[in-house]
Amino acid sequence: MRININQLRNLKSQGYEPTSSTLDDTYFDEYQNKDFEAGENLLELFHENTKYTDAMDFKLEPSAVRFTTESGFAFMQAKLRPDYAGAEVIELPEPEPLDEPFHKVIENRRSRRQMAGEGISLQELSNLLYHSCGVTGHKHVDALDGAGYEEEETDHGADDDHDHDHDADGHDADADHDHDADADHDADEEDDEDPVTQSFRAYASAGGLYPVENYLLVMNGGPDLPCGTYYYVPEKHGIRVLDLDPDLADKRDELFSLSTEIIDVSDASVVFALTGAFWRAMAKYGPRCYRYIMQESGHLAQNTLLTAEAMNLAAIPLAGFKDHGVNDHLGIDGINEAVIYTVAIGKRPLITEQSTPDP
Numbered sequence: 001m002r003i004n005i006n007q008l009r010n011l012k013s014q015g016y017e018p019t020s021s022t023l024d025d026t027y028f029d030e031y032q033n034k035d036f037e038a039g040e041n042l043l044e045l046f047h048e049n050t051k052y053t054d055a056m057d058f059k060l061e062p063s064a065v066r067f068t069t070e071s072g073f074a075f076m077q078a079k080l081r082p083d084y085a086g087a088e089v090i091e092l093p094e095p096e097p098l099d100e101p102f103h104k105v106i107e108n109r110r111s112r113r114q115m116a117g118e119g120i121s122l123q124e125l126s127n128l129l130y131h132s133c134g135v136t137g138h139k140h141v142d143a144l145d146g147a148g149y150e151e152e153e154t155d156h157g158a159d160d161d162h163d164h165d166h167d168a169d170g171h172d173a174d175a176d177h178d179h180d181a182d183a184d185h186d187a188d189e190e191d192d193e194d195p196v197t198q199s200f201r202a203y204a205s206a207g208g209l210y211p212v213e214n215y216l217l218v219m220n221g222g223p224d225l226p227c228g229t230y231y232y233v234p235e236k237h238g239i240r241v242l243d244l245d246p247d248l249a250d251k252r253d254e255l256f257s258l259s260t261e262i263i264d265v266s267d268a269s270v271v272f273a274l275t276g277a278f279w280r281a282m283a284k285y286g287p288r289c290y291r292y293i294m295q296e297s298g299h300l301a302q303n304t305l306l307t308a309e310a311m312n313l314a315a316i317p318l319a320g321f322k323d324h325g326v327n328d329h330l331g332i333d334g335i336n337e338a339v340i341y342t343v344a345i346g347k348r349p350l351i352t353e354q355s356t357p358d359p
């Protein structure tokens with residue numbers, strides 16, 4: 001049975017509690033004594049029911065096998081994504097390499113809550129997106145003969161100094177798969193022209209299905225990047241303009257539930273609003289894919305935080321968003337596709353606090 005979105009939302013108004021424990025006097029005693037009753041909350045129910053067991057293996061194996069052996073499945077997955085075809089695409093400049101030593105970036109990364117209320121340039125956005133979640137390689141999928149993948153190559157947009165011979169057989173990947181040449185056409189035209197290329201991204205994804213999407217809330221814009229809501233199209237390394245809104249930052253409290261004493265999101269340059277397009281992974285992994293999608297969004301977010309650090313920007317992951325507010329703002333239904341994580345990125349003020357204590 002399919003439950004529609006309003007029925008689901010009504011569950012809450014009917015007093016449905018997502019966690020069974022209320023914060024009364026016994027709560028912390030139970031917590032301290034680890035005195036929990038098994039199966040009494042959603043976390044346990046979910047985790048127990050999505051453990052990989054022989055029974056689950058039996059159920060999931062056929063779908064997993066089909067995904068890895070039948071190219072048609074991989075082909076469909078490569079093509080499945082929200083359809084914003086027709087919305088204007090702003091092409092981003094070629095991403096630049098990041099020069100900061102990796103160990104320094106790791107050491108210096110902190111959640112930085114002070115942001116200057118200024119915009120970033122398209123070049124900075126290009127660097128951020130490419131190193132966080134850009135397309136860094138391709139694989140050919142033969143969609144016609146059902147024989148599976150023809151493995152190929154990696155290409156890199158931002159390492160001009162390096163030799164590109166990454167293949168085992170040593171042929172130059174770039175010569176065959178130029179970043180732009182492969183993907184430089186609209187989603188409407190994509191299907192027929194280049195049906196056999198699957199993209200690989202800067203972060204890991206279970207089964208290479210990439211069910212996490214990246215929307216951009218540009219809070220403080222600039223001449224080449226006006227405030228508004230955008231959608232990142234990795235194959236084009238471009239952003240689709242979904243809605244231009246010079247007052248987007250004023251919607252802060254509709255979108256986030258965060259005390260401005262701790263962080264003022266309206267001072268960010270851009271917030272990445274990561275969504276899970278659940279069904280793209282559900283078909284292969286069943287409800288267990290929910291775990292994978294959360295993990296994957298973490299990989300993407302970590303890339304973003306490290307890239308921001310390498311670019312001397314402030315960045316912080318934020319779970320304090322309002323689900324319905326963000327979903328409604330993005331125009332997604334909150335069920336088949338829903339916001340799962342946000343990362344705010346901004347210019348550092350001249351004098352910054354390194355970090356503030358946990359909220």
Ligand SMILES: Cc1cc2nc3c(=O)[nH]c(=O)nc-3n(C[C@H](O)[C@H](O)[C@H](O)COP(=O)(O)O)c2cc1C
Nearest residue numbers: 109110111112262263317318319320355357358359
């Ligand atoms: C999943 C997740 C959600 C978070 N959500 C928030 C948040 O809503 N508000 C906030 O101020 N910090 C948030 N943070 C940042 C943490 O408070 C911060 O990572 C932690 O204090 C460790 O500090 P560090 O990141 O500077 O090393 C979040 C971190 C993670 C991993």
